[in-house]
Amino acid sequence: MAEDPTRTKAPKARAIPPAPRSARQLDQIVLSTLKAGLPYSAYEITRMAAQQGSPLSAMQAYRVLVRLIHRGQVMRIETLNAYALAPEQGSGFVVCRRCRTARTIVLPDREPDMRALCGTVGFSLSTMVVEASGLCAPCLGTLK
Ligand SMILES: [Zn+2]
Incomplete structure (x- = not known):
């Protein structure tokens, strides 16, 4: 179908792609x-x-x-x-399962124990992440 040359077309808005x-x-x-x-x-x-x-x-x-x-x-x-x-090496997260906040805590060095435990099953430990879930102090306070 031929276009009608008397009709003007609105220029198409082109989104400018973001620079890579x-x-x-x-x-x-x-x-x-x-x-x-x-x-x-x-x-x-x-x-x-x-x-x-x-x-x-x-x-x-x-x-x-x-x-x-x-x-x-x-x-x-x-x-x-x-x-x-x-978190820093030797720390972990405690996560409140009620309000979903997370805090970093410093842990006593458990890596040697964990490394030894892993070694008993022939596993070489490279990183250890501790994440504990429970209730934070404010949420515990609302339950009392
Ligand atoms: Zn909480």
Whole structure:
């Protein structure tokens, strides 16, 4: 079908694709959202990144999280299905199952015991993550 040359077409609005960002830039976007210290879901990370003017797709966020976990910079908190900056060596997370807050706690050095225990079954320990779930003090207070 031939177009009518007398009709004018409105110019199509074109979305300008964002400039490609390097893996390092994407890592920094995710790390900056986690610097608040709280655990966030991948969805919350993408929402916060957009609010900061650096939108990420969910797929980009997951790829970055996998990379940061592999590097030991980020940890997945299974209880919350969320991600947080990795705690210092020799610390772990306590997660409140009622209000879903997470705190870092310093642990006594259990790695030698765990390494020995793993050795009894021929397993070589490389990292050890402690995540404990229960009730935080404010939530316990509401139950009394
Ligand atoms: Zn709580």
